[in-house]
Each structure stands twice: as C-alpha cells, then as structure tokens.
Amino acid sequence: MSDPDGLQIGGRPRPVIRPRPASAWNGQEAILDVLAQCRWFRMLSRDELREVYREGVVISLPKGRTVFRTGDTSSDIYILISGRIAISTTGLSGREIGFRQYGPADAFGELAALDGKPRSANAKAMQASQLLRISPSGFRRLLATYPSVAEEVLKSLARLVRALSDRIAENSARAPVRIVGGIVQMAAEAAPAPDTIRVQIHPAPTDEELAARYDSHRESVNRVINELKRRGLVSRSRAALTVLDLPGLRRHLAEMRG
Known part of the structure; x- marks a missing residue:
C-alpha cells in the first residue's frame, strides 16, 4: 500500500x-x-x-x-x-x-x-x-x-474526540435520534459562534448522504426532515439545509432521547 x-x-x-x-x-x-x-x-x-x-x-x-x-x-x-x-x-x-x-x-x-x-x-x-x-x-x-x-x-483534536464520542452514542440510538443528532452536530460545526440560533449547512446533504452517514435509509431521513420542517426547526433547499432554531433543535433531540 x-x-x-x-x-x-x-x-x-x-x-x-x-x-x-x-x-x-x-x-x-x-x-x-x-x-x-x-x-x-x-x-x-x-x-x-x-x-x-x-x-x-x-x-x-x-x-x-x-x-x-x-x-x-x-x-x-x-x-x-x-x-x-x-x-x-x-x-x-x-x-x-x-x-x-x-x-x-x-x-x-x-x-x-x-x-x-x-x-x-x-x-x-x-x-x-x-x-x-x-x-x-x-x-x-x-x-x-x-x-x-x-x-x-x-x-x-479535542473537537474530533468529542464528535467521535457523540457518534458512538448516536450509533447506539434509534435511527431518528441518530439523524437528528447528526444534523445538530453538522449545524454546531457550521455555526460561527456557540450561541448562534440560525445556521446554514452548505452544501445541503442529500437524503442518501445522511442515510449513509447515520446508518439509516433514505425514507427514514425524509420522514425525519419533514417532521423537523413541520416543527419549524429546519428548512431545506437544493443549496443548503438551514437549521432555523439550533437551541430548539437541541431541546427536541433531548426529548427524543428521553
């Protein structure tokens, strides 16, 4: 090699x-x-x-x-x-x-x-x-x-260790929790400051990319995204996936984890 x-x-x-x-x-x-x-x-x-x-x-x-x-x-x-x-x-x-x-x-x-x-x-x-x-x-x-x-x-390196720890935790969770947790992580990485509310994830990951990244299926990703849109937490276009309320999305993730 x-x-x-x-x-x-x-x-x-x-x-x-x-x-x-x-x-x-x-x-x-x-x-x-x-x-x-x-x-x-x-x-x-x-x-x-x-x-x-x-x-x-x-x-x-x-x-x-x-x-x-x-x-x-x-x-x-x-x-x-x-x-x-x-x-x-x-x-x-x-x-x-x-x-x-x-x-x-x-x-x-x-x-x-x-x-x-x-x-x-x-x-x-x-x-x-x-x-x-x-x-x-x-x-x-x-x-x-x-x-x-x-x-x-x-x-x-510290961010990488934290991200990997989060990934291990998410992989043991149900698919919707993994998907929402992944979107939270991507938004946190894209946010210019820790207290940012609205974050644009660009380029927008496709359903197929999210499914591969979080060990799920495209249909599951689509259902999760539509639910988040219904709750006013995200919006999506061809160019970007926008988290409209990152603190709110974190609270929703905490509720999903129970």
Whole structure:
C-alpha cells in the first residue's frame, strides 16, 4: 500500500497526482485569503501566512479522486482551498460510512502527521478540488514556530474526540435520534459562534448522504426532515439545509432521547 500520490493502493494502479510548488501558483493571494480563514492559521499575520504557504505544494483533484484511504502510510496534512472533501470509514461489512465533509479553509490529515501511523479514514473529493498539501516535517515546523497554530490544532483534536464520542452514542440510538443528532452536530460545526440560533449547512446533504452517514435509509431521513420542517426547526433547499432554531433543535433531540 502506498501513499495517495503513489501508483498503487491494494494492488490497483492509481494515477499520479502531479503537484506544483506553491511558489509557482498564480493565485497566491487568493490562497492566502483562504488560509486566513482556516481555524489553525487565523491568528497569523499575512507574512506568517506566506510562510505557511511556502511549506506546501498545491494539488488539483478531479471529482471522485481519492486523497487517501484507511491504512495508507502517507502523513501529509491538507488545507482545502476550493471544492469539497468527504471523510468516511469502512465498516466490518465493507460498507463505506461517511461522517464528515470539509469545505474551503478546512484542514485535515493531522492525526497521521502527528503520530506517523497509517490513515484511520478515507478522504475523497466530492467536487473538483484544490488543496495545499504540507509534509509532516513542515507541519511540525509550523507547530514549533507558531504557538497559536499548535493551540488551534489541539482544539481541533479535542473537537474530533468529542464528535467521535457523540457518534458512538448516536450509533447506539434509534435511527431518528441518530439523524437528528447528526444534523445538530453538522449545524454546531457550521455555526460561527456557540450561541448562534440560525445556521446554514452548505452544501445541503442529500437524503442518501445522511442515510449513509447515520446508518439509516433514505425514507427514514425524509420522514425525519419533514417532521423537523413541520416543527419549524429546519428548512431545506437544493443549496443548503438551514437549521432555523439550533437551541430548539437541541431541546427536541433531548426529548427524543428521553
């Protein structure tokens, strides 16, 4: 098994992702704008963001291309510049279970960069995407140079542990509880502040995506969404799923759990 830029994974040939050095990228200032919005780097100055930029290479992925798979030995980190990346795991039955999606300014891949162990999840481009890829040594240099980056990475790890704990609890619950709990989690991640009431989840997850993510069926998801709409807690369009009252949705989830 090779890293995601290698030629082979599990015996199957893979095309090489051809990076170009970040220093040669024409959209440098636009990329710096995205880095400034990333949780890890938001406390850095423009000149410091340029140092982050110089640590990486920019890669472009077509829709459907895998960034890495569970068990890969690659350990780079990624900052999504444009597009959409889905993170999933593979269950014992071989079924792929999605649990997170990333948009521009989101960073991921830090676990393997920190402990050097194989990847614990799959990452796949759901849209044509551009990413800044930074080697584990470059990532460690950034952590050592900028304490604010190290602090934000620790916070992101804490959020990941909490999300996984919540996921374990939801997986033992009934399907409607898992679905509503998942929507609450997505809204909390998308909320700009902890006390936000109205939150837009963009792009809107489809019924099929929610069913796969929360181990249910499309019909069950549709019934749950319609019930939440009837209660005035959510609205949905093709572009976004909007939680109209996040505190109210949390209360409804608590009532469902009994």
